[in-house]
Amino acid sequence: MENSDIEYFRNLLRQMLADIQQKGESTLEDMTEDREMHADPADRASAESDRAFILRLRDRDRKLIQKIEQALDRIEDGRFGICEECDEDISIPRLKARPVTTLCIKCKSKQEKQESLQND
Template identity: 80%
Template sequence: MKNSDFEYFRNLLRNMREEIQQKGENTIEDMTEDREMYADPADRASAESDRAFILRLRDRDRKLIYKIDQALDRIDEGSFGICDECGEDISIPRLKARPVTTLCIKCKSRQEQQEAMQGD
């Protein structure tokens, strides 16, 4: 991988992180401001369900931020784009689709097949 590729992914990951953090800040603002009283219990239940869903999304985002930080660390260490399983290079298209990945497509496919077999 060229230095320009590393810079591309560093910027991509940083932008992803900033976007996720902004969504989190907006969620906090929305939940702080949204303290409506509902006369109808169904409306209140619907609003609570929506809040719970949004909080689950933010929790997924929190986990993604952790993976983004790990990917940025791998860029700094020089191990970004190398498969943890086989040691081969991860293709640029795969990294563009999932920049936090640690597995090449072959190893990820094998992992998913093993998980599917164990789930049966």
């Protein structure tokens, strides 16, 4: 992978990280400001459901942050863009679609096929 590609992905991952952190801060602000009491039980339940959904999204973001940080570590130690399964290069289009990936499309497809067979 060329240095320009590495820089592109480093910047992309850092931007993804910044965006997620911004969403997290925004969620905290919204949750502290949105402490209105709802007299109607249906309104209260709806607000509680919305909060639970947002918290689930932030939990997914928390997991994505870990993957982003791991991808940045792989960039630093020269392993970024190399499949952990077969040691082949991961294609640039795949990395653009999922920059935190650790598997090439062939190995990921194989993994998904094995998982679907186990679930049947």
